[in-house]
Amino acid sequence: MALKTITYFIEGKKKKLKIKKCDTLLKKFLGLMFHKNSPPLLFVFDREKNLQIHSFFCKPFKAIWLDEKMRATKIVDVKNWKICLSGRGKYLLEILTPLKNNNCRR
Numbered sequence: 001m002a003l004k005t006i007t008y009f010i011e012g013k014k015k016k017l018k019i020k021k022c023d024t025l026l027k028k029f030l031g032l033m034f035h036k037n038s039p040p041l042l043f044v045f046d047r048e049k050n051l052q053i054h055s056f057f058c059k060p061f062k063a064i065w066l067d068e069k070m071r072a073t074k075i076v077d078v079k080n081w082k083i084c085l086s087g088r089g090k091y092l093l094e095i096l097t098p099l100k101n102n103n104c105r106r
Helices: 025-030
Strands: 004-010 013-022 041-053 061-066 072-078 085-096
Touching: 004 061, 004 072, 013 025, 013 085, 072 085
Parallel strands: 013 041
Antiparallel strands: 004 013, 041 085, 061 072, 061 085
C-alpha cells in the first residue's frame, strides 16, 4: 500500500502527513473500525458539508475536519464508543492516538 503525502493547515501552521485515502463507500464505512494499527486516513467527499462520525469498534483517535483548501475547521480527540460527532468539511482526517503507558502497573 503506497501512502500519499498531504499538506494541511492548523491555526495557520503548515503540516505534512503520510495518509491512506478513503474515497470509496466501503473504505469510508469501515474507517478505523477494527484496526489496531493504521496510517492516518483521509476521507474525501464531493463537496464541503456537515460530516458525522462515530467511534464504535475504534481505538481512540484524533478527528480533523478540513475545508476545500485543507484548512482545519474542527479538531476533536475522540474516545471509543461515541455515538455522533460532527463537523463541517470536504475532508476528514482520522489519526490513531498512541496509548500512554505512564501510569500502568503490571
